[in-house]
Amino acid sequence: MTARNTFAQGMTLTWRSLVPLRNQPGELIQLLLQPIFMIVIFVVVFGAMSGDQSGAVQRLLPGVLTQVALTQTITTGLRLAEDIGNGVFDRFRSMPIARSAPLMGRILADTATMTLTVAVALLVGSVVGFRIRTSPLEALGGVALLLAFTLALGWVSAWLGLRARSAASMQGLATAVLLPLSFGSTALIPAANMPGALQWWARLNPVSHLADSLRSLFTGGPVGANVWITLGWIVAITACFVPLAVRTYARRIR
Amino acid sequence: MSNTIEAEGLVKRYGDKTALDGVDLEARAGSVLGVLGPNGAGKTTAVRILATLVGPDGGVARVGGHDVTREPAKVRELIGLTGQYASVDEKLTGRQNLMMIGRLLGLGRAPARARAEDLIGRFGLQNAADRAAQTYSGGMRRRLDLAVSLVGEPSIIFMDEPTTGLDPQVRAELWTVVREQIARGATVLLTTQYLEEADQLADEIVLIDRGKVSARGTPDELKARAGDRRLEIRPEHDAEKAERILAEVTGLRPHRGENGVISVPVLDPALPPAALRRLDDAGIVLTEHALRRPTLDEAFLALVAAPAEGLTDHTAANAAERRSA
């Protein structure tokens, strides 16, 4: 299998994962509705409750953005588990194609939809009053940091999906992993407002560091160590879970 | 290179369950091998080994001359697989499914499109080609699945229960499609639970049951063997005596049914008249007597239930006859 063939097959399988968004308006709407819902609920409703609408929007949107992106990382493992469950994976395995192509297609497609989701969330954010106060470079840095973090979690998701016995059990596993990460973080609530044990966890949680990094990179304020800590987590998670996922994948596709 | 399928002594275990227990299979180039067996016999396991999806725990298999465990990539170049459950991408349209496979197999955009168009026509999917596969009926999905497995024009095709669960009309449609592939010269291994289907499509049938081959031969041989005619009588009285007479005449043990019917296989056409004469001589009055050929389904059940040795001996003898002929 030449590198060029492998790449072409990976692109075909990326296309295969993205084309349902074009085929069925429902799929696309579902993808876009999630960020819109989350922003309306958290930013608009909580903002209105706090009385300081524009301050709340600036404070909460970066946090909601991380929640939206985090939730979407489930897709990678879920779709892999589905492909294994309904035999599509076996069809690929019986064909003379690069072993890595199905995994490559999955990751590329999910990176593309994640980018789209983040763009939509920022757009909706700007409609409800969110303003980026920093330089374009810092803002782009924020987006890149978010995408790198979700890509790292995408490998965790892939690993879970390849190990799971079914798509449903993958969903359960992923939720169990994501809940403490997303809700036990300072994405939406400052650590100071949390009870003791949760506060301890929230200060440790990489998602807290990511959300605080995004707040600084989008709205200004001291960046501090948060970006470095987040980058450290990205490197650590990637270094751990890429080999794990690839090994599990290799075992499944043999 | 010849498009043959050969397997010797295939063994596959799942935990302490033995799915295949020493199965030999052979399909000549351009022939159709029907692997017939009830649910759980090991058909899917055999197909998965031959299609390089799982490794055997014992035995060897060569597909198109290539060892499935040592040269799986070579085998994959040659084969097309239609699994037991249609494995199409539900979210793609029929056309997109076919395009995807064509592109993966290295066809350019235009040739992949042309191949898809051709298969859509041949499989009668014109009206559904641009709908997502998840909206397809069972029969359409199976047809699409079959079409997808043929995009690469494989010279060796595996079809695992392609018509199970389909209504007779759809089944007949699929048979036509399968026959077209056979006419193209491909070697086909087809598994089925229906003797009728194997009879319709296969050149040779291997019957497997609980992981072992219990019979093999041409459809006619198997039907003739399993479908031995049976003499059925219902004596008015003296059932024991009648049974004894039948046993003496045929040399086989009759079966006594609950409804008072005694039946026995008859291999020799001269036997039924002889048996009836002996019964008459003995003064046994029959309220009913008949010579019946079992239906295909009964024949299949008989083959599955029969002691394996008798049948394999018989078919071995038949095979020897064929070879010497």
Ligand SMILES: Nc1ncnc2c1ncn2[C@@H]1O[C@H](COP(=O)(O)OP(=O)(O)O)[C@@H](O)[C@H]1O
């Ligand atoms: N992945 C598996 N794990 C455990 N047991 C299996 C597995 N696949 C098949 N079996 C068992 O092996 C036997 C043969 O199964 P299979 O090949 O699917 O039969 P068939 O296709 O003829 O219905 C069955 O008893 C089945 O339960």
Ligand SMILES: [Mg+2]
């Ligand atoms: Mg089966």
